[in-house]
Amino acid sequence: MSWNRKHLLDIESLAPEEIITVLDTARAFKAVGERAIKKVPALRGKTVVNLFVEPSTRTRTSFELSEQRLSADIINFNTEASSLKKGETLKDTARNLEALNIDFIVIRHSASGAPHFLARVLHASVINAGDGAHEHPTQALLDMFTIREKKGRIEGLNVTILGDILYSRVARSDIWALTKLGAKVTLCGPSTLVPRVFEQMGCRVTHDVEEAIRDADIINLLRIQHERQRKSMFPSLGEYSSLFGLNKARLARTKPDALIMHPGPINRGVEIDSEIADCGRSVILEQVTNGLAVRMAVLFLVNGGKGPQEVAP
Amino acid sequence: MPESTLILNAPAIQRALTRIAHEIAERNEASSEVVVVGIQRGGVPLGRRLGALLTGIWGQPVPTGSLDVSMHRDDLDRRAAPNVQPTEIPFDVTGKTVVLVDDVLFSGRTIRAAMDALNDFGRPRRIQLAVLIDRGHRDLPIKADFVGKNVPTAHTERVRVRLTEMGGADEVVIEK
Numbered sequence: 001m002s003w004n005r006k007h008l009l010d011i012e013s014l015a016p017e018e019i020i021t022v023l024d025t026a027r028a029f030k031a032v033g034e035r036a037i038k039k040v041p042a043l044r045g046k047t048v049v050n051l052f053v054e055p056s057t058r059t060r061t062s063f064e065l066s067e068q069r070l071s072a073d074i075i076n077f078n079t080e081a082s083s084l085k086k087g088e089t090l091k092d093t094a095r096n097l098e099a100l101n102i103d104f105i106v107i108r109h110s111a112s113g114a115p116h117f118l119a120r121v122l123h124a125s126v127i128n129a130g131d132g133a134h135e136h137p138t139q140a141l142l143d144m145f146t147i148r149e150k151k152g153r154i155e156g157l158n159v160t161i162l163g164d165i166l167y168s169r170v171a172r173s174d175i176w177a178l179t180k181l182g183a184k185v186t187l188c189g190p191s192t193l194v195p196r197v198f199e200q201m202g203c204r205v206t207h208d209v210e211e212a213i214r215d216a217d218i219i220n221l222l223r224i225q226h227e228r229q230r231k232s233m234f235p236s237l238g239e240y241s242s243l244f245g246l247n248k249a250r251l252a253r254t255k256p257d258a259l260i261m262h263p264g265p266i267n268r269g270v271e272i273d274s275e276i277a278d279c280g281r282s283v284i285l286e287q288v289t290n291g292l293a294v295r296m297a298v299l300f301l302v303n304g305g306k307g308p309q310e311v312a313p
Numbered sequence: 314m315p316e317s318t319l320i321l322n323a324p325a326i327q328r329a330l331t332r333i334a335h336e337i338a339e340r341n342e343a344s345s346e347v348v349v350v351g352i353q354r355g356g357v358p359l360g361r362r363l364g365a366l367l368t369g370i371w372g373q374p375v376p377t378g379s380l381d382v383s384m385h386r387d388d389l390d391r392r393a394a395p396n397v398q399p400t401e402i403p404f405d406v407t408g409k410t411v412v413l414v415d416d417v418l419f420s421g422r423t424i425r426a427a428m429d430a431l432n433d434f435g436r437p438r439r440i441q442l443a444v445l446i447d448r449g450h451r452d453l454p455i456k457a458d459f460v461g462k463n464v465p466t467a468h469t470e471r472v473r474v475r476l477t478e479m480g481g482a483d484e485v486v487i488e489k
Binding site: 002003004021024025027028029031032035036037039040041042043046070300301303304305306 | 381383384385386389390392393394395396397398399400429430433434
């Protein structure tokens with residue numbers, strides 16, 4: 001199956017075969033990262049703009065290194081020092097960047113749909129690095145890559161996503177990817193953060209953590225996003241930790257081969273006990289390594305993708 | 314349905330590979346210095362077969378690997394991204410004679426990409442090229458050291474190498 005998309009905007013619109021193509025391609029790029037010379041010339045002469053209109057360290061660093069390993073030239077657009085602070089619209093900023101003949105824009109934005117908007121008005125390839133509470137497609141792809149690498153498959157696995165689902169773009173992208181690939185997804189957390197409406201995405205929703213983790217092959221913990229909450233959704237971090245945090249006692253009641261995942265950054269002592277984050281069943285750092293391979297694969301694939309040449313005025 | 318003409322059958326492929334293996338052995342007296350690297354995809358099974366034949370001739374194992382050149386192609390922004398296959402070179406190529414193996418030599422661009430890709434793994438003493446079919450129409454100054462069969466073709470024709478390892482029977486056909 002070949003890839004023909006010019007952009008990566010979300011997981012929702014991808015076919016299962018397209019997701020598999022990214023994962024297969026990423027496997028080859030992971031091998032590149034293990035060589036003495038970790039760089040290939042696939043994007044030589046191409047320019048990538050990393051337009052991060054919302055703070056991010058790990059995703060931006062991961063994209064930057066992926067781009068460098070593909071031999072692309074890179075412009076990092078830092079919001080702190082940018083004209084967006086002076087009132088320039090996103091469209092004007094992006095058009096100005098495009099006037100420099102760039103080839104790719106990697107965008108992180110607090111507004112859902114910002115990457116889709118750019119894809120309509122620009123000739124460049126657009127890659128969504130997280131938009132509001134909507135999607136974070138490369139995170140979901142690296143999660144799928146990690147699960148597939150560790151478990152050999154995704155279909156039929158019980159995957160529990162535990163934590164702040166409501167505000168999480170990672171959760172939405174993961175749910176799309178997991179359900180498309182045939183996993184059974186359970187969502188768990190406080191009822192304020194895990195509303196029943198998610199059942200419409202094909203998931204099981206429970207507010208009983210013991211029940212949620214008992215049969216899980218994968219436990220994906222999400223960070224409690226203090227900064228994204230407009231009002232208090234649960235009484236305190238301490239209470240969250242005692243009711244939903246993954247601690248030693250709870251881990252003992254999971255399947256012995258259940259894997260612990262977390263997109264980071266982790267809040268030690270809140271959603272995950274410190275010693276569990278560092279234990280052998282945690283694949284948190286492997287997710288980081290795999291993120292590089294997956295982002296290289298995405299850039300490589302969209303480079304060959306042909307989208308509409310017409311753009312909106 | 315494209316019109317197709319058989320140019321090599323299974324025994325002919327086997328004979329060609331056996332002859333190439335003997336030519337490689339004749340050209341390279343220092344057998345311990347030779348490694349075989351097949352180019353994905355058709356070159357990989359051919360490389361394995363040549364490796365096995367050379368092992369028989371020399372009486373010692375010949376390291377064999379596979380190389381995918383997708384990331385080093387010069388047309389990546391002109392076509393849909395190629396399916397990337399595994400690259401496995403579980404030995405050091407530095408100082409060795411690397412015999413690159415491909416099924417069909419055409420423009421020479423794949424070989425250029427392969428030589429670039431190989432450089433990322435070390436600095437071979439020399440690189441030699443073995444192909445089952447040379448169909449002409451080179452775009453680059455590249456020439457094979459060992460050729461199974463020279464086949465004059467029209468630019469628009471397609472040469473298909475089918476191998477049992479990739480499903481199907483051993484045969485080479487030209488499609489018009």
